Amino acid sequence: MVAEQLKLENQICFPVYAASRLIIRKYQPYLEKLGITYPQYLVMLVLWEHEQLPVNDIAQKLILNTNTVTPLLKRMQTLGLLKREKDSLDERKVLIRLTEKGKIMQKEAESIPQNIADSIHCTSMNLEDLFSLKKQLEQLILCYTK
Amino acid sequence: MVAEQLKLENQICFPVYAASRLIIRKYQPYLEKLGITYPQYLVMLVLWEHEQLPVNDIAQKLILNTNTVTPLLKRMQTLGLLKREKDSLDERKVLIRLTEKGKIMQKEAESIPQNIADSIHCTSMNLEDLFSLKKQLEQLILCYTK
DNA sequence: TTTAATTATATCGTGTGCGATATAAAAATA
DNA sequence: TATTTTTATATCGCACACGATATAATTAAA
DSSP states (O other): OOOOSSSGGOHHHHHHHHHHHHHHHHHHHHHHTTTTHHHHHHHHHHHHHHOEEEEHHHHHHHHOHHHHHHHHHHHHHHHHHHEEEEEEOTTOOOOEEHHHHHHHHHHHHHHHHHHHTTTTTTTTOOOOHHHHHHHHHHHHHHHOOO | OOOOSSSSSGGGGGHHHHHHHHHHHHHHHHHHHHHHHHHHHHHHHHHHOOEEEEEEHHHHHOOOOHHHHHHHHHHHHTTTTTEEEOOOOOTOOOOEOOOOHHHHHHHHHTTTTHHHHHHHHTOOHHHHHHHHHHHHHHHHHHHHHH
């Protein structure tokens, strides 16, 4: 006999985990055209909003450890998307800023959010539901980060 | 100027991705005591419910590819948690079933869900909210898997 | 009944994600 | 000022995830 609380269908953790991977899969065809991965896309979103940021600030915004972000940024530098240079005011910090190629990519990415939204051909889930879901997840993240 | 739809805070994708990793982090101290990882825990949940399953059925239940599940199961076999044997009726299939050690672990895992639930010391999020969130995520998963 | 197509699993390569640890620079303290 | 502590980034090792591909067994079709 399986304890009720140990059934897969009764876990809150699994739907979050599965939904995360499924959403990333939805993004892939669009990101493939830009030649970047999903975490790289998140870094681009941050850098399109901020002219210049140290590694740690990017990691905090994405709730990632720096030992994940450092190699991620290095791969993006290899792709020619961004530059890394020491902060002259604090030599510990490495400042990240987009290259021209990185800035130009924003134009190509502008249509992605709408494309993703349109790709949900699901009568039982509309944009309002998505917004409410987003709000609830942000609550959960607040609980889990403090 | 950043297009509104490209701001990190306006993405539905990011909260799901971040919440998934944060939840997994919450599980880690408990799973560490059992000597398993989070994806391995999910496999255990499936096998505590099903005496015997082919690799593909486990992959489908967890919405994972078999090229993720095969090495995962091999590591779990090395840990002595499960056995792998060919299906005599269909030699393509590999049937997975728990060892005694794997079955015994269920007892130790029984308290985990309650511990996780208790660990949310967040006044703005109760169990009812979590249940509603789970239902909405399951809707999203339905949309994204069909 | 050969041959072709499908199915189930496995292998390989690349990119995360993170715990543990290292290193250098800055800040705090004795 | 010398020493200790903290902060910012990087390195290493391991376990996922998954696209692409390979292989063997089964099924479908010619």
